[in-house]
Amino acid sequence: MTTATMKYYFTRTPVNRVVQKFYIGSTYGYALQLNNPSGSNDPTPNVVLSRGLLPTDGTKEIRLTDYMYLNNFGHGQTLEFFNWNGQDYFWIATNAADQVNANEYWSTQIGRVTFQSNTTIDYKDIKRLSSISSANKNGTPAFKLARADAALSSTPTANRTDNGKQRILLMSSDSTNADGTYQLTAYNSxxxxTKLDQSSTNYLGCDKLTSSVVSTYKIKNKQDKFVIPNGSWQGLEFADNNMVYISGGQKGDTPKVIRGNWRFTQAKTVSLSGFSDTANVETEGIQLKGSQVLIGLEFHGGSDTPHTVYSFDKSAFD
Incomplete structure (x- = not known):
């Protein structure tokens, strides 16, 4: 077991839902939640993205103060910050599926959004990648798509064949549980x-991006070293060295993160401790930040701080 340490917790969340994905920047922390104003856990295609200043007084509270409402974005685990041509964006999962699957409207596209407080937008308003199942060198559907997420490598790496540019990873599946087929595809971000900027519409099909694919493959759960932790795909990250991180764990599961090389011929899973309420913990999204892995842990047992971000060192995978 690897001991994780609480780094932050979110307060003033606008809805009583888990923080599916967070982002910790240099000034602000961001939290992504399904947006059901009634407070119920009924399926909803809408989400809310919230922002608060990081504490500078040695405390751990991120007090959320600004809110952006994203309609029909669906249930996703993607919130990847980047700057493009002087404008700040997030890659985000979007386009809620037409039908409820496993009690959720899962996201099936990947788009980019700029945070704007006190605004409401629809998924059709943003530039986005569609036909994610066709994100391969053939440009044909790998399967009937059930869900999709993305991750962005942290910094350029000079020894890559694509001139050291950041890469975006798309991971999709034909199932919302662990037992499906997965497609992983890397592009130069x-x-x-550039292609999104040039598109005459707000959507760009991955079937039109065959020549831009850096690498892609399909794999099943438990094939080679590819194992979805706890049978629950909750978070995705992509490192500069092409390592893929996946977090998983439903309520009561020991939080786990697997790190594998690009094709998962080698991998290691880390199990986390460092919190007392093991019966009510749920694993959410992850973020790579320097030498640390940040992981969202939700506590369902009436905790005063249910929406937390823990951290542990990447060396746990060595």
Whole structure:
């Protein structure tokens, strides 16, 4: 077991739902939640993205103060910050599926959004990648798409064949549980942003991006070293060295993160401790930040601080 330490917790969340994905920047922390104003856990295609200043007084509270409402974005685990041509964006999962699957409207596209407080937008308002199942070198559907997420490598790496540019990873599946087939595809993120800028519509099909694919493959759960932790795909990250991180764990599961090389011929899973309420913990999204892995842990047992971000060192995978 690897001991994780609480780094932050969110307060003033606008709805009583878990923080599916967070982002910790240099000034602000962001939290992404399904947006059901009634407070119920009924399926909803809408989400809310919230922002608060990081504490500077040695405390751990991120007090959310600004809110952006994203309609029909669906249930996703993607919130990846980047700057493009002087404008700040997030890659975000979007386009809620037409039908409820496993009690959720899962996201099926990947788009880019700029945070604007006190605004409401629809998924059709943003530039986005569609036909995610066709994100391969053939440009044909790998399967009937059930859900999709994305992750962005942290910084350029000079020894890559694509001139050291950041890469965006798309991971999709034909199932919302662990037992499906997965497709992982890497692109040069600058190439994708350029093509989105050039698109005459707000959507760009991955079937039109065959020549931009850096690498892609399909894999099943428990094939080679590819194992969805706890059978629950909750978070995704992509490192500069092409390592893929996946977090997983439903309520009561020991939080786990797997790190594998690009094709998962090698991998290691880390199990986390460092919190007392093991019966009510749920694993959510992850973020790579320097030498640390940040992980969202939700506590369902009436905790005063249910929406938390814990951290542990990447060396746990060595």
């Amino acid at each position: 600058d190439t994708i942003n």
